[in-house]
Amino acid sequence: MEYQNVLTTCVYCGAGCGLYIQVLDGEIVGVLPAKEHPISRGSLCIKGWNATSFVTHPDRLRAPLIRRDDGFEEATWAEALTLVAERLEGIRDESGGDSLGFLASAKCTNEENYLLQKLARAVVKTNNVDHCARL
Amino acid sequence: MIEDVRAHVAEKLKELDGVVALRQTAVGTAPYLFREGDDLSQLVLEPRYPLAPIISLLQKRYPEAHFGVVGRGCDARALVEMAKREQVDADRLYLLGVACTAEEAEECHCADPAPDTELWPRAEMIGSPVEGGAPNPIVAEYEDMSLEERRTFWRQQFLKCIKCYGCRDICPECFCESCALEDPLWVERGVLAPSFPTFHLIRAMHMASRCIACRQCELVCPAHIPLTVLYDLIRRDVGDLLGYVPGADIAAPPPLSLTLEESPVQIELE
Numbered sequence: 009m010e011y012q013n014v015l016t017t018c019v020y021c022g023a024g025c026g027l028y029i030q031v032l033d034g035e036i037v038g039v040l041p042a043k044e045h046p047i048s049r050g051s052l053c054i055k056g057w058n059a060t061s062f063v064t065h066p067d068r069l070r071a072p073l074i075r076r077d078d079g080f081e082e083a084t085w086a087e088a089l090t091l092v093a094e095r096l097e098g099i100r101d102e103s104g105g106d107s108l109g110f111l112a113s114a115k116c117t118n119e120e121n122y123l124l125q126k127l128a129r130a131v132v133k134t135n136n137v138d139h140c141a142r143l
Numbered sequence: 144m145i146e147d148v149r150a151h152v153a154e155k156l157k158e159l160d161g162v163v164a165l166r167q168t169a170v171g172t173a174p175y176l177f178r179e180g181d182d183l184s185q186l187v188l189e190p191r192y193p194l195a196p197i198i199s200l201l202q203k204r205y206p207e208a209h210f211g212v213v214g215r216g217c218d219a220r221a222l223v224e225m226a227k228r229e230q231v232d233a234d235r236l237y238l239l240g241v242a243c244t245a246e247e248a249e250e251c252h253c254a255d256p257a258p259d260t261e262l263w264p265r266a267e268m269i270g271s272p273v274e275g276g277a278p279n280p281i282v283a284e285y286e287d288m289s290l291e292e293r294r295t296f297w298r299q300q301f302l303k304c305i306k307c308y309g310c311r312d313i314c315p316e317c318f319c320e321s322c323a324l325e326d327p328l329w330v331e332r333g334v335l336a337p338s339f340p341t342f343h344l345i346r347a348m349h350m351a352s353r354c355i356a357c358r359q360c361e362l363v364c365p366a367h368i369p370l371t372v373l374y375d376l377i378r379r380d381v382g383d384l385l386g387y388v389p390g391a392d393i394a395a396p397p398p399l400s401l402t403l404e405e406s407p408v409q410i411e412l413e
Contacts, residue, residue, distance in 0.1 A: 009160065009176070009178070009205065011174075011175065011176035011197065011201060012175050012176070013173035015171050015173070030174075030197075033204075037200060039312075040192060040313075041309070041363055042173070043172075043191075044171050044172060044190060045171070050190070051309065052363070052365070053305060053307045054306060056307075057307060057308060057312050
């Protein structure tokens with residue numbers, strides 16, 4: 009018998025509204041706005057109010073998928089990341105870093121986005137970096 | 144005051160399964176189910192969150208359990224309306240009523256800033272009730288307006304709406320399983336602002352005899368629509384026409400849930 013509210017940041021856009029996820033016995037049962045949050049000050053948009061709807065959604069991907077001849081196949085993270093790294097490296101070496109682009113996300117933290125542009129600029133050697141908040 | 148509340152909660156936790164109140168941690172303050180042995184120095188009284196829906200949720204999940212709640216006047220009124228609509232079991236609830244301060248009553252324009260502990264089978268009052276705050280001055284300004292000015296006022300206000308549904312989602316009395324505001328028959332999806340005046344007036348009509356003036360809808364509105372003006376007027380009409388004050392009496396049947404024969408207002412049909 010445990011009911012608590014877990015503070016988090018809405019993942020839907022770059023505004024970064026604060027919300028509480030209501031948790032009853034380990035199960036998400038709702039959302040409450042964070043009234044003391046300096047940005048959202050107790051308000052949310054419709055996405056924030058429904059920010060947890062994907063958590064247990066049956067369509068949610070729970071493992072990386074790799075496209076093979078027969079369509080998508082589930083893979084391990086090590087397998088998927090190794091494939092991505094090899095392909096990026098191959099394209100960079102063959103056609104140059106500017107043949108690649110990196111799309112960051114408003115759903116990520118500043119630090120994660122920093123790391124993505126670092127990967128783009130320092131490793132792949134391209135300035136092709138953009139983000140979904142401009143779309 | 145807060146030390147009194149914590150002491151009373153500590154005492155009650157010996158016999159209850161848990162007490163719903165606000166908990167302040169390093170990251171912020173939110174509702175929480177305190178259980179015996181929890182750190183009660185984290186129990187605080189602000190900022191206000193509606194606690195009645197959490198009691199309803201817990202009681203439904205644990206049909207044998209007895210919970211307490213540290214509730215203000217608005218929490219208690221919300222619980223009254225939920226109890227008579229079978230969302231809360233009054234016999235399994237212990238109300239630890241707290242009185243709002245005069246400043247809080249003033250800020251909320253609250254006419255009734257303390258719970259009526261007499262209504263509940265098991266309840267106690269902590270602190271002394273203060274006088275109600277002055278009514279919302281915008282209501283008086285509104286009442287001086289002509290019909291055309293009123294329409295313009297609401298048109299301008301409702302034009303700001305971003306359809307977040309926050310007014311509905313935060314409302315302790317909005318517990319219908321299906322909501323008219325999600326029915327495409329009444330509300331067209333993907334269109335902003337919502338059609339005037341239906342969207343807000345559908346909700347307002349559904350809140351008649353339910354709205355207990357907790358002001359949460361207005362507090363969470365990202366567009367700062369003065370919703371309590373609308374709901375103050377609905378409450379007044381429900382009082383004048385049906386003689387009903389939501390939250391005031393746990394035994395009074397909700398007037399819009401009655402048959403015509405049961406209604407306290409009898410209209411002679413020609």
